[in-house]
Amino acid sequence: MGEPLYNHYPDLSLAQAVFTLASPSTSSPNKRAALTTLQDAIKEHKMAPLYHYLAHPLSGKLNSAGEGGTSSAKSSKGPPVLRRTSSINSSSIIGVLGGIKTGDVDLPWDEHLYEELKRENDKELEVIQKEEDEAVESAGETEIQSARGKRAELYTRIGDKDAALAAYEALLEKTGILGTKIDIVLAIIRIGLFFDDKMLVKKSVDRASTLVESGGDWDRRNRLKAYTGLHYLTIRSYSAASPLLLDSLSTFTSTELCPYSSLVIYAVLAGSVSLPRREFKSRVVDAPEVRAILGSDSDSERLAALSGVVSSGPSAGDEEMQVDQPSATSATPNSTIVNLTTLGSSSSAAVKSEPMVDFKPLASLIQSLYTGQYNTFFSALAAVETQFLSQDRYLYEHKGWFVREMRLRAYAQLLQSYKVVSLESMASSFGVSVDWLDRDLAPFIASQRLPCTIDRVKGVIETQRAGDKNRQYNDVVKQGDQLITKLQKYGQVVRLRGSERG
Known part of the structure; x- marks a missing residue:
């Protein structure tokens, strides 16, 4: 069905830059780097609507103390209080932060810059309108659709959400090619992800699934799998997200959605918190794509694993939560920093597109969980929270839930091997005090998520x-009660009275 269309914009890395600028969990150097990235992109792509949306003194999402604005966010102490449904009830590019910007780095408002960007946008729209008018007069439907597609891409590029959605809907209505329809809906999904509009993303994912099931090609099916997995991740449906994200590791082509390094992080985290132990070993710990990044010492070994030459290793043959010794087939935190684009490519442009990522905390987490090395589990989990959960706009909103669920998973894994275990022994295994462990276990036991009791x-x-x-x-x-109930109903139906027998 041809190459994917409309997949250049929006640039979702800019949404991550906005999150970095607004988040209370990022350092000042990272905020300043994000500010530079954002300002450069606004000027380069003439993003007047996005600039107004973010920085306007009265209504800007990143405005905390501008002229006529409110300074309540800046004067408040500590990180903002997050509500679970805040980013669903009111969609915003910083909805995961409760719609509140914190920090000491602002995106300044420049009225002259805004007017200049707006004039540039108007000029581009005039050129596109002229092209469409000429196509209506002297060309065919293909040329008309091409001009309309340019308008939709322009609105998407400059960050005008409402105009972009309207343009894509108009384009979709006049398009008869299935592949193009799927590409348009995928573009709408990315707009929803950019502005953190979860309801729009959900509706569009369902829409794209219907189109793909009606005859979508292999490439678009795989791209939609990654889109759907990321959507499930944002709404905290990790059990539904993990198989989709893990499957996407070997067929990933949706670089417009996220870098491959981010996909690895999302897939490993989702699988770690949701998969049963047997699947956790085969699909995460011993998966070639995961070992290629988290568990190999050299680029050649990573390439071999990515190409499928390296076996995924034996699957877990036991369901018992017992302490295993680390093996060569398990993911080990040997590699510290990996630039994924160096695997088989020396292109400077490619190297720039993939960030340098330290995967060591992630490798330590899955190793300590699977092998039962609980003395390093909490430190690895804390490092993952600091380096990944707190720094990513898709993971930030659910970081507290993820950390809690991982603690529960580790507790259940250890307790499953024992009928009785001393508090002191378990606290020593996790490297915490008895009182702290008692307080941490109590809510899980009270909610019947851990089938055990504590005898202090x-x-x-x-x-x-x-x-x-x-x-x-x-x-x-x-089953006996169900059978008796069915027999009684059957008897009432077929029973004949004495007069009816005659």
């Missing part, structure tokens, strides 16, 4: 397991 008098944790015989007995009773 004896200083032990007793695991409560339902025996196989009890489970089989309950299943028989339940």
Whole structure:
């Protein structure tokens, strides 16, 4: 169906730069670098609407103390209080921050710059309108659609959300080619991701799925898989996101969506928190694509793993949560910083497109979880929170939930191997105090997410397991009740009265 269309804009890395500029979790040097990136992009792409949306003194999303603006965000102490549904109820490019900008670096407002950018936008629109008028008079439908597509791309490039959506909808209505329709809907999804409009993304993902199922080609099916996985990640549906993201590792072509390094991070995090132990080993710990990045010592080994030459290793043959020794097939934190574009490419442009990422905390996390090295688990989890969860706009909103779920997963894994374990022994395994462990376990036990009880008098944790015989007995009773109910209903239907028999 041809090469993908309309996949150059919006530039989602700019949305990440806006998040970095507004987030309370990023350092001042990173904020200043993000500010430079954002200012350069606004000038280069003539992004007057986005500049107004972000920096206007009265309504700008990044304005905290501008002329006529409010300074409540800047005067408040500490990070903003986040509400779980804040980014759903009111979509905003900084919706994951509760719509509040914090920090000491601002995007300054320049009225003369804005007017200049706006004039440039108007000139481009006039040229496109002239091209469309000429196509209507003397050319065919293909040329008309080409001009309309340029208008939609222009609105997307300069950050005019409403105008871009309207232009794409008009373009979609007049398009008959299935591949082009899918590309248009994927562009709409990226606009939703850029402005953190989760409802728009959800509706568009469903729309794209319907189009792909009606006959989409292989490339667009795989691109939609990555889009859908990222959407599920943003709405905290990690169990639905992990298979899609992990499958996308070997077929990823959606570089307009995110860098490959980010996809690796998203896939590993989603799989770590949601997959059962057997699948966690085969799809994350021993997956060739993951080992290529997290567990190899040289570029040649990474290339071999990415090409499928290296075996994924034996799958986990046990469901027991026991302590295993680290093996050569497991992901190990040997490699520290990996530039993915150096794997088979020496292009300077490619190197610039992929960021340098330190994957060591991520490798330590999955290794400590799978092998049961709980003494390093909390430190690895803290490093992942600091370096990944707090720095990424898709992960930030759910970082507290992720850290809590990973602690629960580690606790359940250790407790499954014991019927009774001392509090002191378990606290020593995790490198924490007995009192801290007691307080951390209590909410999980109270909500019945950990089937155990704490006896502080004896200083032990007793695991409560339902025996196989009890489970089989309950299943028989339940199925027997269902059978009796069905027989009673059947008897009422076929029963004949004495007079009816005659």
